[in-house]
Amino acid sequence: MNARPYWNMEMESLLGSERMREIQLERLQRRVDDLLVHAPYFAAKLTANGVRRGADIRSLDDWSRALPPFTKLDYRDAVDARDNDIYRFLDDTLPVPLSELVTMAATSGTTGDPQPYPLTRVDIDDMWGEFMLRVRWRCGVRPGDRVIHAFALSMFLAGVPPLQCSRDDGTMVIPIGAEPGAARVLKTARFFRGNVLMCTPSLAEHLIERAPEILGAPIGSLGIHTLICGGEPGAGIPAVRERIETAYGGKLFDCGAGLGVSCAHPEYQGMHWIGDDLAIYELVDPATREPIPMTDGAEGEAVFTTLVGGGFGWTRLSLGDVHRVQVSTCPCGQSGLRYRIVGRVDDMLKVKGVIVYPAAIDAVVASFMPRVTGEFRILLDEPPPRVVPPLRLRIERGEGTAASDLPALEADLIRAMKERLKFTPVIDWAEPFALPRSQHKTRFIEIAGR
Ligand SMILES: [Zn+2]
Structure with missing residues (x-):
């Protein structure tokens, strides 16, 4: 059981397949119906483009034509137009009623405007939670492992939400957060014998430097076999990877900027997109916003539409990242096209x-x-x-x-x-x-x- 390659064999085996495209289309049609009912902001744009019900979207290409990408600027304009009232904005853009929201996380965003990440129960159980379980399994986290969770807990999407998403997969999570500082993280990791570390790559590097002073021993003495890093670039940079893996004596995985995680191949292959059934992933030309076909080496602004849950409300949302994709099979053999972050649209x-x-x-x-x-x-x-x-x-x-x-x-x-x-x-x-x-x-x- 522990040797199976994926957490969700049924869905992850289908990534990139024709059958998966059918699943995406069915879910997208339902999503469009929900937007038409609950999200007047998108409903107006959809009806202006001739979409009056989900069934009017007959292919994934139709979706690219149905709505323009929703960018950081659109977000700011839409919030401004609602007197800076974030709940009016969410009420007008989410495919679910606000009463379904159970958690509010956020990212600070590069400009300092917090980008909200509300979650519904379905997001926690079946969307973000499902993604986290797939990530952990692909990174080799197995029943009996003890996960040191050292992402900042305050508001951060990678903070409390992954803890809410933890399920009885046999692992135990130790929620330290990043806030108490390196000394507490190191001492707690040693006392409770954590063997998996989740944090930003910069904290992982900082802990290497601090370990001799705090623990009286190098970081490798902790016995951490797996690091899952995200929240910032770094875990994809060869020199950083080598430094972290050598010091910890464990394997480093890069995770984020979409529903993706890197694989165990010795050479970094980008992140495998592991959530076709959870969200549609597209590339568009950053200047014209026209769709870019997914072929090996294709580069474009990444645009996401969630298909499960509703609080996230990714509706052709751009997070401002430019990705380069590889669709041919990865040398590791695992499913899911791969993407790398090439830069920011703003740069x-x-x-x-x-x-x-x-x-x-x-x-x-x-x-x-x-x-x-x-x-x-x-x-x-x-x-x-x-x-x-x-x-x-x-x-x-x-x-x-x-x-x-x-x-x-x-x-x-x-x-x-x-x-x-x-x-x-x-x-x-x-x-x-x-x-x-x-x-x-x-x-x-x-x-x-x-
Ligand atoms: Zn791979």
Whole structure:
């Protein structure tokens, strides 16, 4: 029983199949009927596009045409238009009555506006809860395991909701949260012999540093065999993965930005989308908002529509992330197409019509370490997205890189940018550690005169 590959053999075996598309369509038609009844905001848009009942959506392609993607800006406009009354907004946009909501979580969002994540009982049991169980099973969490839950508990979607979702799958959850700090997390993990750790990748890294002082022993002494990380990028970055897995002596999984989790393949393959029956996952062109076909290497803004529950209210919702997908079978053999986060829609640059994301430039620069330090800036004359070529990059040379090595390094870097990102940069060299360091999310872009 414990050797089966998926928590939900019935549904997870069907991911990506024709039968799954039928299940999605049936559920979507019911969802559209619910929106027409309960969500006047979407009902007005649907009827304007000729959709008067669920059955009018006859294919998943029809869905892409039925509603435009709902973005962060749409969210802000819609809340503003309702005098900043979040319940009026939810009442007008959710496919269920507000009386069905049992929990309110939120994310802070990059701009500081909290994005609400209300949950109904069905979300807890059958949507978010089902997803969490699938994640844990794919990550090798089994009956008898003790899960240290060290995501921030206050409001955070990955905080209390996963605890509410815990079911009798034979595992025990130890809800510490991130708030008490590293020392409490480490001591509690040791005292209660937790062997699975769920937290942000930055906390996982911080615990490595603190363990010798707090525990008198390296982090590997805890016997944590599995880490499930999310809430921020990091668990998909090769250098971070190696550092965490080596220090803990356990396997690291990356989870989030949709219903996905990475697999146990030694090389990071992106996250498998494991919830076709729970939500429709689409890609759209960030500029035109037209659908992008799901093919190997396709890139676009990720758009989600939940099919189960209702509090989440993902109705062609964009979280502002740009994903790249692989639909061919993963070398690990598990089901579910894979996606990687390429960047944020807000950070998009356009160089002569070629779309480039700072995170993609970061990945190319990082692949040249230690010839470079990894730190760089994108120098722009005006605010993005439009860039008048050439795109200028200020890159720090590595400590061991002599001035005489720079021409060859520059040629290699330019070639790599051209091959992998399809643009030719101009490079300004900076001394090692000359660029200011930031504790927080790195801001790669510098605009002249600001
Ligand atoms: Zn895989």
